[in-house]
Amino acid sequence: LTDLAELGPLDRGLDQALKEAHQAAPLVGGRARSGTARAVLNPADLRRRVGEVVEAGRPELEDVLARAARAHGEWDRTPAETRAQCLERAADLMEAEQPRLMALAIAEAGKTVPDALAEVREAVDFCRYYAARARADFAQPLRLPGPTGERNELRLAGRGVFACISPWNFPLAIFTGQVTAALVAGNTVIAKPAEQTPLIAAAAVRILHQAGVPGDVLHLLPGDGETVGAPLIADPRIAGVAFTGSTEVARGINRALAAKDGPIVPLIAETGGQNAMIVDSSALPEQVVRDVLISGLQSAGQRCSALRVLFVQQDIAPKLETMLAGAMEELEVGDPSLLETDIGPVIDEGAKKTLEAHAERMNRESRLLYEIKLDKNLPPGHYYAPRAYVLDSLSRLTREVFGPVLHVIRWRADQLDQVIDAINATGYGLTLGVHSRIDSTQRRVWERVKAGNTYVNRNMIGAVVGVQPFGGEGLSGTGPKAGGPHYLHRFAVERTLTIDTTAAGGNASLLSLA
Ligand code: UN1
Secondary structure, eight states: OOOGGGGOSOOTHHHHHHHSOEEEOOEETTEEOOOOEEEEEETTEEEEEEEEEEOOOHHHHHHHHHHHHHHHHHHHHSOHHHHHHHHHHHHHHHHHTHHHHHHHHHHHHOOOHHHHHHHHHHHHHHHHHHHHHHHHHHSSOEEEOOOTTEEEEEEEEEOSEEEEEOOSSSTTHHHHHHHHHHHHTTOEEEEEOOTTOHHHHHHHHHHHHHTTOOTTTEEEOOSOIIIIIHHHHHSTTEEEEEEESOHHHHHHHHHHHHHSSSSOOOEEEEOOOOOEEEEOTTSOHHHHHHHHHHHHHGGGGOSTTOOOEEEEEGGGHHHHHHHHHHHHHTOOBSOTTSTTOSBOOOSOHHHHHHHHHHHHHHHHHSEEEEEOOOOTTOOSSOOOOOEEEEESOGGGOOSOOOSSEEEEEEEOGGGHHHHHHHHHHTOOOSEEEEEOSOHHHHHHHHHHSOOSEEEESSOOOOOOTTTSOBOOOGGGBOOOOBTSTTGGGGGEEEEEEEEEOSGGGTOHHHHHHO
């Protein structure tokens, strides 16, 4: 799926880093807590131990909440410039530690080498971009025009203690994106990484501390949703929550936040998608096939942005389906640390079971177009054979299928509006692909489909930080868009200052001195 020439020379340290053992533990005030450790296994080969993790319990939870709440005032008063510099130093350190971070993304999350590289690059980009946005929006208050004799200013300030709950599929990039946005906006942060990927999260937190973020300003609590996530967000000291994961969990968080005492707390949620690509008969088949494979199967389809439903115009469907099956035959499924591998394992046994249950239903309700045969000699890991089905209707897909599975649906030339309606009826609104060389079709789709990110005549994953702000609507999330100019604002409160500068206001002389 990746042209290896595009990767450039890879760090020689990668092989070495893949052999190292790694550790994660609750990081409280910058110090690791001890406790009973659990092994973290490589999803591509369960015989391989990547390292071990000590998970957080009640005492750590109470401790970090108290510390983060206490540390907020000083961190919020720290100049935005200073906070931005911490992020930039973290970006430099991540670049310096690229081999180790890539090795963790490969060994802990099952990422292929190109995906692991993209993971580190995206984390670096988030640090630098949010540093730049903080300089632009947080360093100086905004002066607002008003009547003579009055001075009006609007400034942004941190909300307080932010809980950042991040996913395993971008265990460094999204983790770093959430945490750095919250930090640079003036919040203290308690980060709960996905339980599948605590090691790379711990590495990121250590880097941020090394870059100058004080220990009491950023804490890490590895653990599961029940033991750590739920009591964390239920605490009245939590002033905001950033979450990326399933729509279902986001709903649960919303309910919990609504039910608790204390301040009214915003949820920034980035959730699932039922992402479609609409292909009409003017599209270039070779280009479509390439973009479909990248969009649907890269990262083993484990991206919320991934293509799930390919709508192909009837006239070209038989040809395109044949080409797609032929191209799938060329893909290598296997050990993600090998450069020749296109598709690695899925994350865990639970993910595989869900995909198997879906396949059972598809076998009854659709036609299997192609299934990549897995090599019998693969190591014991969570491998799942990537496949494509041809269906008669989108209504057969009731929920997001988070894995390397494509669903093809044919449409007739007079059915474009029906296709658009069907996509909107899913209620999701994340990514959308369009392959058409007809301007009016591109426009029609773009104007009518509710989607956060629309991609025309290209693949539909890998939104670039600062260039293609990413995020959806409806069942796909709350916005604002990650890597976009407004993202930091939701992590902040706005405070307006109005001063009467006339003599009657009593402070004219004070201001005229300034
Ligand atoms: C996710 O999978 O949780 O554009 C979101 C992309 C990525 C998607 C991240 N930014 O493919």
